[in-house]
Every structure is written in structure tokens, then in C-alpha cells.
Amino acid sequence: MTMRLAAAELVESREILPGQWLQAYHAPTIASSSRAGQFVHARTGDFSGMVLRRPFSVNTADVATGIITIHFRVIGRGTEWFTRLRPGDQVDLLGPLGRAFEVDPRSRHLLLVAGGLGMAGVRMLADEAIRDGRGVTLLFGAASSREVYPSSLLPDEIEYVVATDDGSLGHHGFVTDLVPTYEAWADQAFACGPSGMLAALARQAEGRRGRLGVASLGRKRGGGRGDPAGSAAARRKAFLQVSMEQNMGCAVGACLGCVVQTTGGTPQRVCREGPVFAAEELAWEAAW
Amino acid sequence: MTAVDLSVDLGRGLVLPNPILVASGTFGYGIEYGDVVEVDRLGAICCKGTTLKPRIGNPTPRVTETPGGMLN
Numbered sequence: 249m250t251m252r253l254a255a256a257e258l259v260e261s262r263e264i265l266p267g268q269w270l271q272a273y274h275a276p277t278i279a280s281s282s283r284a285g286q287f288v289h290a291r292t293g294d295f296s297g298m299v300l301r302r303p304f305s306v307n308t309a310d311v312a313t314g315i316i317t318i319h320f321r322v323i324g325r326g327t328e329w330f331t332r333l334r335p336g337d338q339v340d341l342l343g344p345l346g347r348a349f350e351v352d353p354r355s356r357h358l359l360l361v362a363g364g365l366g367m368a369g370v371r372m373l374a375d376e377a378i379r380d381g382r383g384v385t386l387l388f389g390a391a392s393s394r395e396v397y398p399s400s401l402l403p404d405e406i407e408y409v410v411a412t413d414d415g416s417l418g419h420h421g422f423v424t425d426l427v428p429t430y431e432a433w434a435d436q437a438f439a440c441g442p443s444g445m446l447a448a449l450a451r452q453a454e455g456r457r458g459r460l461g462v463a464s465l466g467r468k469r470g471g472g473r474g475d476p477a478g479s480a481a482a483r484r485k486a487f488l489q490v491s492m493e494q495n496m497g498c499a500v501g502a503c504l505g506c507v508v509q510t511t512g513g514t515p516q517r518v519c520r521e522g523p524v525f526a527a528e529e530l531a532w533e534a535a536w
Numbered sequence: 537m538t539a540v541d542l543s544v545d546l547g548r549g550l551v552l553p554n555p556i557l558v559a560s561g562t563f564g565y566g567i568e569y570g571d572v573v574e575v576d577r578l579g580a581i582c583c584k585g586t587t588l589k590p591r592i593g594n595p596t597p598r599v600t601e602t603p604g605g606m607l608n
Contacts, residue, residue: 508596
């Protein structure tokens with residue numbers, strides 16, 4: 249892992265949706281070493297009650313300019329503190345942290361699924377996929393049109409399909425309703441969003457295995473020798489990878505606060521073994 | 537400048553090179569901070585509370601911020 253501490257200068261800050269902010273920071277070392285799915289841990293400058301850093305997905309990273317962006321919703325004192333920063337202010341970033349999405353080199357078509365703030369978790373993967381010549385369809389779900397991520401902030405090359413709970417824009421219903429239309433086209437799927445959405449996607453991915461028989465037809469993967477669960481190789485072969493969110497303390501694996509339960513029975517740290525997991529690694533029915 | 541001997545003898549053969557210790561729980565098992573801290577410069581690391589046999593532990597949420605730090 250090449251995580252670094254960096255003093256990052258805020259370059260731009262704007263409220264792109266009600267209560268949701270997009271901030272750009274000049275952090276060349278992090279920009280050049282980040283991969284889609286990873287995150288940074290940012291320290292507030294206010295230590296009177298906010299000693300913990302705040303984790304933010306790397307939303308985009310531009311090696312040429314050294315700029316990374318983060319996208320967040322104001323949910324408490326910490327995130328509110330970041331909105332008061334002005335261009336030129338510096339924050340202390342630790343990153344990139346966590347393990348990235350693993351794209352199979354053979355995958356031509358990627359299905360990205362984001363719910364609400366989950367956009368922050370998959371946004372960078374769209375850039376990487378286009379750079380690598382892959383086709384991308386991004387399915388996005390929100391409560392209403394007021395919370396739909398602006399298409400102007402997405403690459404032109406992707407197909408962007410929206411669902412809203414109230415039907416005010418795009419499909420009237422859940423974003424998961426859209427998945428059956430695209431899953432046969434997709435070689436792999438990558439998702440970030442509310443846990444209920446991710447659990448529903450995991451069930452759909454499980455059903456796909458049964459219907460399409462991906463493992464026994466077409467793809468000869470690994471010659472029958474299984475890769476260890478949780479390894480990059482195993483995740484690369486998974487149809488669905490999910491980026492998990494969890495209350496986080498240290499973000500380097502020490503405090504064991506951000507665990508998720510796995511089918512193997514051993515809790516895994518979102519900050520260290522995640523935040524990206526293959527959907528089949530996780531025990532979705534577990535209470536936590 | 538001559539080096540100052542900061543070693544501490546805690547008895548029973550336990551001699552620390554210096555009296556700088558990280559408190560229990562704050563530093564995991566030592567390896568987690570290896571990328572950002574020179575662990576070798578510490579006198580000792582107090583590991584987290586641990587058990588002889590593996591335990592899954594408590595369900596989340598496991599951590600919360602407090603005015604003075606973190607409750608874990």
C-alpha cells in the first residue's frame with residue numbers, strides 16, 4: 249500500500265445538489281496513486297470534538313493536474329466543517345486507502361449502479377473504464393429529480409440512466425428495477441449505495457449465475473482452481489463488486505470499527521480488506 | 537551531542553528502549569501504522585484487548601466520536 253499523508257489545497261468547492269458538495273483538492277501524490285474504489289481520510293482543522301478524520305471516496309483523480317475531487321453530503325459537524333473551507337485552504341489527507349475495484353481485463357461492458365451518494369464510490373471507475381476503451385452504462389437511483397447527479401459532471405461517453413422513487417425523473421421506481429435490462433449486456437457490475445440496494449443487487453447477481461451459468465459456459469476462469477476469497481484475483485472474477493460504507497475510526501485497520509460480516513464468518517474491515525468486496529463474500533442476511 | 541539513554545527497566549527482564557508507548561487500542565497490533573509511522577522508534581506498543589481464541593466481536597456500530605476522542 250502506498251498511502252501517504254498529504255497537505256492538500258482546496259481548489260474549488262461547490263454545492264452541486266441541495267446539501268451535496270463537490271470539492272477539488274490539489275494532492276498530486278494521491279491523484280497519481282489512486283484507483284477507483286479507494287478513499288482518502290481527511291482531518292478537520294477543528295480538534296474541539298472532532299478528532300476523527302472523515303473518509304471520502306476519491307470521486308475523480310487527474311494525474312496531469314494533480315487534482316482529486318470528493319463528493320459528500322452534509323450529515324454532521326465534520327462534513328459541515330469541510331463546506332466552510334475556501335479555495336487556498338489546506339487540509340490534511342491520508343490516502344489513497346482501501347482496495348480498489350478489480351476489472352477483469354477481458355470485460356468490455358461495465359454496468360455501474362449507484363444509489364444517491366453512492367455515485368461518489370463508482371464515479372472514478374467510469375473514467376478508468378473509458379480510458380481503457382470499455383463501454384459503460386451507469387444506472388443511478390435517487391429519491392427525486394432534485395437529488396439526481398448532474399449528467400454534466402459525467403463523461404460524455406457513458407450511457408446514464410436514472411430512476412427516481414417518486415418518478416419525477418427517469419424510471420419511476422428503484423434503480424435495481426433497471427438492472428435486468430442491462431445485466432446480459434454487462435460483463436461485470438460495480439455498485440455503491442444504500443445497503444438495501446446492494447443486497448438487492450447481490451440477489452440479482454446470484455440469480456444471474458443460476459440463469460446464465462457464467463462459470464460453466466464461455467469463460468474458462470482459472471482452470472477450476474479457486475482463488476482465495478477476498479483476493480484481488482477472486483474479486484476480478486466476480487460479476488458484482490460492491491463498495492461498502494461503514495462508520496469508520498482510524499481507516500488503516502487498527503480500530504476494527506468498520507467491519508462487515510462475510511459468508512466465511514470472519515468479519516472484514518471496510519477500510520483495509522474493502523471498501524470494495526465481491527458481492528458473494530458478504531453475508532447480506534447478517535444483522536450487521 | 538551525545539545520545540540520551542531513555543531506556544526504562546520495568547523489571548522481570550523487560551527493558552524498553554524509551555518510555556514512549558502507544559495506548560492500548562490506538563495502534564492496533566502495530567503493523568497497521570507501519571506505512572505512516574516509524575514503529576521501531578517507539579518504546580513499546582500496547583496491543584488491543586485480545587483473546588486466546590478468535591471471537592467475532594460486537595456488531596456495528598463499534599466506534600463513535602466523543603468530545604475527547606473515540607469510544608471503541
